[in-house]
Every structure is written in structure tokens, then in C-alpha cells.
Amino acid sequence: MSILVGKETRLLVQGITGREGSYHTARCKEYGTNIVAGVTPGRGGTKFDDDIMVYSTVEHAVKETGANTSLVFVPPAFAADAIAESVDAGIQVVICITEGVPVLDAVKVVNYARQQGVRLVGPNCPGLISPADKCKVGIMPGHIHKGGRIGVVSRSGTLSYEAVGQLTELGIGQSSVVGIGGDPVSGTDFVDVLERFQKDDETDAVVLIGEIGGTKEQEAAEYIKGHFKKPVIALIVGQSAPPGRRMGHAGAIVTGKAAKADEKVNALRAAGAAIIPSPGDIGKTAQEVFGKK
Numbered sequence: 001m002s003i004l005v006g007k008e009t010r011l012l013v014q015g016i017t018g019r020e021g022s023y024h025t026a027r028c029k030e031y032g033t034n035i036v037a038g039v040t041p042g043r044g045g046t047k048f049d050d051d052i053m054v055y056s057t058v059e060h061a062v063k064e065t066g067a068n069t070s071l072v073f074v075p076p077a078f079a080a081d082a083i084a085e086s087v088d089a090g091i092q093v094v095i096c097i098t099e100g101v102p103v104l105d106a107v108k109v110v111n112y113a114r115q116q117g118v119r120l121v122g123p124n125c126p127g128l129i130s131p132a133d134k135c136k137v138g139i140m141p142g143h144i145h146k147g148g149r150i151g152v153v154s155r156s157g158t159l160s161y162e163a164v165g166q167l168t169e170l171g172i173g174q175s176s177v178v179g180i181g182g183d184p185v186s187g188t189d190f191v192d193v194l195e196r197f198q199k200d201d202e203t204d205a206v207v208l209i210g211e212i213g214g215t216k217e218q219e220a221a222e223y224i225k226g227h228f229k230k231p232v233i234a235l236i237v238g239q240s241a242p243p244g245r246r247m248g249h250a251g252a253i254v255t256g257k258a259a260k261a262d263e264k265v266n267a268l269r270a271a272g273a274a275i276i277p278s279p280g281d282i283g284k285t286a287q288e289v290f291g292k293k
Helices: 019-031 058-065 076-088 103-115 157-169 190-199 216-226 261-270 279-292
Strands: 011-014 035-039 052-055 069-072 093-096 119-121 127-130 135-138 147-154 174-179 205-211 232-237
Touching (some): 019 069, 052 058, 069 076, 147 157, 147 190, 157 232, 205 261, 216 232
Parallel strands (some): 011 069, 035 052, 205 232
Antiparallel strands (some): 127 135
């Protein structure tokens, strides 16, 4: 069983006619994702790729197609409104790829989605994929994924691809891969995903990839220590990052002791997670730890 997206996903793409939206919609469709509609204001009544109807509003698209999941490729200034439009239309899972969403906008829309019981992933995330169900909702390269029983959750899109590539090369398949995004304000964190992996009978273990900045990894460690019953291996990147300097993601800034890589590593190790020494050792560590289990 996959988490968040899978065989039941009926995907709607907001911003489907833009450059990024159209390119990645085509890749998701090629992978096997059930894309039922697109939304671009003012373009209602046209078609994408000859068979996907484009609507001017999410509400109309949901009413006509029964879409239950939204993928957002909307410019930063309008992304929060696009997310809110999906929430108001009854969409249950919203994945926002957009980078650079203003922090105040993100705070407001994240809280709104939570109040309405909608699962928001992102903003500034690569999306989700469930290889066994052939469902890809995002920008990750589908061909490197392989169906299996290892869950992957990461703050870094690039490192989630690296992790999956190493696992697949060793014949270790994935149940679901979730990129939660690197912004300081996001709709889904490690604990949210770990809770779903804990309940998923077809996920046997988890690879967790964190980085400097914030305390999301320490929160994950607390959950792992008290509630998570499956093996976890964890990688924390940014161990050489200087304090106060942004490294990659907007959320990857060392602003205090808890934000440092070694503090995160210590918390996860104390919670029982096996620590991956470096990005090049993800597959090797998985093989050693999960093979014994």
C-alpha cells in the first residue's frame, strides 16, 4: 500500500499550460499517473495533450472529473491562492512544487489547509511517487524508482533522487518516496510522513534524509523513539556549513545550536536510527541495516 498518492489518485494540475506545468504533466502521464484535469484561468474548454480537459477553475474541474489530488505549478505570488482554491474545492491532497512562495503567504495557507483537514506537501518540494502503483505526482525522475518495501522521506529533492538511485541499483525497491521540501514553513513534516509509514503494512523500513536548519529532524527523532517500530537509517547533510549562511534551501540556515548537523545526528542516533556516514553511503548502509532485519 502506498501513502498519500497511489491507485486511487485522480490528479488535477494547476498551471498545466505553463512551461514547467506542461513538461512535468507529460512526464507524470508517461509514468502512469491518472491525470483527469488541468486548470489555467482563462483557458477553460481547451485540451492538454489531446485528452486532458483544461478548466478555468478548480471548482469546475473537481465537479466534472472527481479530482482528489492537486499538483501546483503556479508562480510564487499566486501559489498560496492556488492552494486555497484547491482546498475550497474539496481536494484532499495538494502538492505544491513552486519555489519562492513568500513566507507570510506560506504561513497563512499552511494553517488554512490544516484547519480544513487537507494534506499539503510543500511548497518548494519535488513531490511524491509510489512506484508499485505507477503514480508520480511531482518532478522526480520516475525511471530510477523501483517498487518495493522501503519508504523514503527527505527535505532535499536532489538527495531523495540520490537515495533512490542507490537503493534501486542494489535491488532495494521503494514503497513511497516523499519530498517534504526545504522551506522553513511547509505543510508536511517528517513526523506526518513517519506516522503514515508506521501504519503502512507494505513499508518495512525508512530512509530519512535531513539537513541543517530548524528542528524537524529532532521532532522526527522524538517520534521515532516513542512511536516508530520500524528500522530507520538517517542522513543529515550540511555538517560543514558555517553558522548564519544559507546553504541551498531557504530552511537550511544554521541559526542556533539545535539547527546544527551534529545536534540532529545525535538526536536521531539516540532515538535508535542508524546514521548514514555520507551521501555516497545511503545504499550501502541500507543494505547492511535492512538486510539484517
